[in-house]
Amino acid sequence: MELFHISTVSIGAVLLGASIYQSRKVRKLIPPTMGTKWGIIDAFMLFFLLGYCVHLIVQVLEISFAADYVVSVVFLGGAIFVFLVINISRQAICQIRESQQKILQIHEELENAYESTVEGWGRALELRDDETEGHTKRVCALTMELAQKFQLTEKEQWFLKLGVLMHDIGKMGVPDSILLKKGPLTAEEKKEMEKHPVYARELLLGISFLQPVLDIPYCHHERWDGTGYPQGLKGKEIPLGARIFAVADVWDALISKRRYHEAWTVDKVCEHIVQRSGTHFDPEVVKRFLELDLCKFQLGVFPEVEPLLEQLAP
Numbered sequence: 001m002e003l004f005h006i007s008t009v010s011i012g013a014v015l016l017g018a019s020i021y022q023s024r025k026v027r028k029l030i031p032p033t034m035g036t037k038w039g040i041i042d043a044f045m046l047f048f049l050l051g052y053c054v055h056l057i058v059q060v061l062e063i064s065f066a067a068d069y070v071v072s073v074v075f076l077g078g079a080i081f082v083f084l085v086i087n088i089s090r091q092a093i094c095q096i097r098e099s100q101q102k103i104l105q106i107h108e109e110l111e112n113a114y115e116s117t118v119e120g121w122g123r124a125l126e127l128r129d130d131e132t133e134g135h136t137k138r139v140c141a142l143t144m145e146l147a148q149k150f151q152l153t154e155k156e157q158w159f160l161k162l163g164v165l166m167h168d169i170g171k172m173g174v175p176d177s178i179l180l181k182k183g184p185l186t187a188e189e190k191k192e193m194e195k196h197p198v199y200a201r202e203l204l205l206g207i208s209f210l211q212p213v214l215d216i217p218y219c220h221h222e223r224w225d226g227t228g229y230p231q232g233l234k235g236k237e238i239p240l241g242a243r244i245f246a247v248a249d250v251w252d253a254l255i256s257k258r259r260y261h262e263a264w265t266v267d268k269v270c271e272h273i274v275q276r277s278g279t280h281f282d283p284e285v286v287k288r289f290l291e292l293d294l295c296k297f298q299l300g301v302f303p304e305v306e307p308l309l310e311q312l313a314p
Helices: 002-029 032-060 068-128 135-147 154-165 169-173 187-193 196-204 208-213 215-219 240-255 266-275 283-290 306-312
Strands: none
Touching: 002 068, 068 154, 135 154, 135 240, 135 283, 154 208, 154 215, 154 240, 169 196, 196 208, 196 215, 208 215, 215 240, 240 266, 240 283, 266 283
16 A cells, blocks of 8 residues: 555645646736735645645555545645646636736727827818818827826827817808808807807717717817806816827817918917916916926016016926
8 A cells, every 4th residue: 555655645645735836827827916815826736735734644654544534635635626727717817917918908909990090080170171181280299298287197199199180070061152261250150160169979979989088079169267168168167188289289270281371480479378367378388388388588578578487487
């Protein structure tokens, strides 16, 4: 029977050794939240290791008892059980990890597809009004640069970008006779033009994925002092993304030639933005905008603006 004892102890010890090795590898794969539960498996291994130690001591001391062989078989069975559980768990976790990688890849491809679709919508709008060609691309780049000054997550920045790309999508509901009119709009035409944020909301509201994108298309004409449209939001009631975009949008709109105005000089646009800090624009966003160094204010150029610049200085 000594051969039987040696065989069971040897096989069990090998299996437990392999189990310990596998357990360490599995622990690196599992989420931290599962660490406590995995500790139960480790406890089983320690229990059977302790059992083998006792068994070996009994054999060394040549103590024999009737249930000795039963104990050997029980501990061997336990070692096999632990080994199989850990091995199967490792294989399952590896498969889950591979599936997660595939899901992440598919998710990334979907996000790229969404972004490409939204960019296509933006280009379609610019084709309708060729005067604003390139506006969306420029204002998107400036908005994202300005957004770096704020603590936005990657996901928030991504939705911000989509919002910028679709900021004027509501103009699809504005008649060409108004949208493409040369010269100033009448009061009625202006009222119709100001409906485009509402049109944007109605267009995007039914697309659940694009709900976080609505902030800019729906709120980018709101003003810090509450005099904007369509809701008359005031201060921080206006979503941060819309407040950031408002400054970038006005910058690009004024620095570019349009049918209803010539392109403004950089100094004039900068003066306009600074003077409207606290009324049209969020003062904090204006402060961060000035940090981009697009405005080259020099002492004495705008004496009436200098007190405002001192207030906005970081």
